[in-house]
Amino acid sequence: MAIYETMPFHLETERLILRPWAESDAAEFCDLLAERGKGKPPVDRIQKAIGGFLAETETTGFALLPIQRRAEGDFIGYCGLIVGRTTVEEPEIAYELFQRVHGNGYATEAARAVLDAAVATGRKRLWSTVGTWNTPSLRVLEKLGFERDRVTMEENGEVAWLTRSLP
Numbered sequence: 001m002a003i004y005e006t007m008p009f010h011l012e013t014e015r016l017i018l019r020p021w022a023e024s025d026a027a028e029f030c031d032l033l034a035e036r037g038k039g040k041p042p043v044d045r046i047q048k049a050i051g052g053f054l055a056e057t058e059t060t061g062f063a064l065l066p067i068q069r070r071a072e073g074d075f076i077g078y079c080g081l082i083v084g085r086t087t088v089e090e091p092e093i094a095y096e097l098f099q100r101v102h103g104n105g106y107a108t109e110a111a112r113a114v115l116d117a118a119v120a121t122g123r124k125r126l127w128s129t130v131g132t133w134n135t136p137s138l139r140v141l142e143k144l145g146f147e148r149d150r151v152t153m154e155e156n157g158e159v160a161w162l163t164r165s166l167p
Contacts, residue, residue: 004089004121007062007081011113018065018079018110020057021050025066028075035099060088062121067097067110076101079110081118085161086127093118093128095140107140115144119167126166132158 011018026046034040057063064080077097084092093114095107118126128146130137138160146162153159 004061004123007117007121009057009063009065011065011117012070013109013113015070016106016110016113017068017070018113019068020063021053021066023047023050025075026050029066029078032075032077032096032098056083060091062091062118064094065114067095067106069101069106076106077110079107079114081114081126084127085129090123090125090127091118093126093141095137102136107137108143111140111144115164115166124166126164128162128164129159130162131156132160138162 009020026043029050030040030043030046033046053064060081060083062081064078064082066075067077067079068074069076077095079095080093081091082094084094086092093111095111095114097107097110115126126146127149128141130141132138132151141162141164144164146164149161149163151158151160
């Protein structure tokens with residue numbers, strides 16, 4: 001197994017700051033998850049999930065990071081690398097932002113910073129899995145140079161698997 005560098009856990013772009021999770025992010029994270037339309041999860045469960053993210057970061061050397069707008073200082077979502085449906089060697093890039101901030105290029109800006117951080121770890125390829133109905137998300141990945149590999153059927157519908165060679 002190849003040895004990878006640890007991903008930087010504090011990334012800054014022109015408009016955004018991506019930083020490690022804090023327990024205080026749990027309530028807003030619950031609000032974000034509620035936008036999926038499946039109810040709002042209990043805060044204590046999300047605090048445990050954040051603990052899980054932090055523990056996973058220790059073993060993988062990469063992270064899912066909260067996104068904060070630099071000017072407003074507000075939590076608007078998350079972006080980062082996860083094992084997800086793939087592997088530590090070829091992780092998935094994942095992101096989700098509040099609907100109120102969609103259409104401003106924040107997902108692309110955050111994902112580009114995470115992509116650069118992934119390159120710095122020495123990895124050769126990233127994946128992303130996205131529902132085929134999620135046109136805005138697919139557009140973000142296209143802007144970042146991801147290409148469709150295949151489509152699979154899952155219980156929630158069709159999932160597009162996209163990949164991008166690094167750097």
